[in-house]
Amino acid sequence: MKRLDNxxxxxTDARKHTLVxxxxxxxxxxxxxxIAGPCAVENLEQALAAAKAVEKAGAKVFRASLFKxxxxxxxxxxxxxxxxxxxxxxxxxxxxxxxxxxxxxxxLRLLAEHVDLLRIGxxxxxxxxxxxxxxxxxxxxxxxxxxxxxxxxxxxxAEYLLLEGNEQVILCERGIRTFETxxxxxxxxxxxxxxxELSHLPIIVDPSHSTGMSRFVSSASKAALAAGADxxxxxxxxxxxxxxxxxxxxxxxHEFQTLMDELRDLARILKKKM
Ligand code: PEP
Ligand code: MN
Numbered sequence: 001m002k003r004l005d006n007x008x009x010x011x012t013d014a015r016k017h018t019l020v021x022x023x024x025x026x027x028x029x030x031x032x033x034x035i036a037g038p039c040a041v042e043n044l045e046q047a048l049a050a051a052k053a054v055e056k057a058g059a060k061v062f063r064a065s066l067f068k069x070x071x072x073x074x075x076x077x078x079x080x081x082x083x084x085x086x087x088x089x090x091x092x093x094x095x096x097x098x099x100x101x102x103x104x105x106x107x108l109r110l111l112a113e114h115v116d117l118l119r120i121g122x123x124x125x126x127x128x129x130x131x132x133x134x135x136x137x138x139x140x141x142x143x144x145x146x147x148x149x150x151x152x153x154x155x156x157x158a159e160y161l162l163l164e165g166n167e168q169v170i171l172c173e174r175g176i177r178t179f180e181t182x183x184x185x186x187x188x189x190x191x192x193x194x195x196x197e198l199s200h201l202p203i204i205v206d207p208s209h210s211t212g213m214s215r216f217v218s219s220a221s222k223a224a225l226a227a228g229a230d231x232x233x234x235x236x237x238x239x240x241x242x243x244x245x246x247x248x249x250x251x252x253x254h255e256f257q258t259l260m261d262e263l264r265d266l267a268r269i270l271k272k273k274m
Contacts, residue, residue: 004198007261008162009155015200020140020165020168022116025060025097027170032263033231035061035099035142035204036256039246040068040076041083049238051090053253054190057260061117062096063233067103068121068245069183073157076244084114099142099233105133122146122174122209125157135164140234144172144206147185151194158201171195171203173224173231175210184212184249187220192227208235208249217251218259219223234259 020088021029026034036054039045042065051062066083068076087098097116102108103124112118117140124130125146134141141161145154154171161169173192175185187210195203205227206221221232234249237250251259267274 001193003152004155005158007159009158009198009199009201011198015197016169018169018200019201020170022061022140024095026231026273027204029202029230030271030273031230032225032267032270032274033061033204034059034065034260034263034274035118035231035233036236037063037099038237038243039208039235039250040065040078040244041081041086042244044086046238047083048090048093050236050253051096053096053238054236054256055094055096057253057257058264059260061096061099062090062094063099063119065101065119066111067101067107067262069101069103069121072246073239079109085110087114087236102130102134105130106195108133108137112139116140117142117170119128119172120144125149126152128160131157131160132164132204135161135166138168140168140170141166142170142172142204144174145176145191147175151178151191151198152192153196155195156198156200162222169201170230171199171201172206173203173210173229174206175212176263183210185210187211187219187223189223189227192224196228204231204233205229206233208233208246212249214240214249214251214255217249218255220267221259221263225263225270
């Protein structure tokens with residue numbers, strides 16, 4: 001990986017592990033932190049029910065998109081700026097941090113003051129203008145791997161954020177495209193130890209988009225913890241069968257609680273704080 005020489009993402013003797021520390025959520029060595037919530041904010045009732053339940057189950061961060069990058073322009077595109085008021089209410093009613101996706105620099109300007117973490121999704125991993133803006137924002141950023149990016153390309157995309165002086169970067173493996181079509185994507189589980197070998201940045205796993213099937217989310221989550229991931233980002237919906245996006249891969253509130261209980265047992269064995 002010659003192109004990683006002299007980069008800021010590269011692990012060095014002086015810089016083995018970066019901890020991204022946000023109030024009561026820590027991403028990095030020794031910790032296992034779960035981000036959970038619906039694919040998208042649909043309305044206040046849905047978002048608040050999901051937020052309260054994921055907090056009760058032990059999630060530290062609420063995920064939900066207001067702007068959706070959908071494959072088809074005819075499907076639900078997100079509720080947009082009106083979701084900001086819903087985020088404010090969730091902040092009042094829970095202790096959760098808020099994480100959401102930005103698709104453009106204008107979303108960044110609109111949302112930065114209302115959320116705790118920004119997410120740059122798979123489709124924008126190599127949107128270099130967006131990476132530079134997010135780097136300048138000084139906000140913690142979750143950078144998802146593009147579905148066709150090599151590990152080296154993924155780390156070099158993160159380099160754009162670090163180069164602007166933003167060190168609060170969390171990498172996210174969300175599955176890659178392979179010849180296999182049974183699952184939505186193929187979870188590249190070994191990218192977790194590979195990132196640990198090459199970089200000081202924390203890495204989390206998205207078991208929802210990597211599998212595309214709610215019944216495989218538990219296995220993928222446990223595999224991620226066992227492989228050394230620093231956390232998860234999981235889609236959870238109060239009524240997955242009615243979800244406006246990604247319902248088939250979303251856990252219901254009870255399934256999420258069960259998974260969190262099982263993960264806590266496993267984290268204890270692996271000596272990870274959860
Ligand atoms: C998401 O997390 O909401 C999402 C759209 O995922 P990805 O960018 O990995 O497809
Ligand atoms: Mn989704």
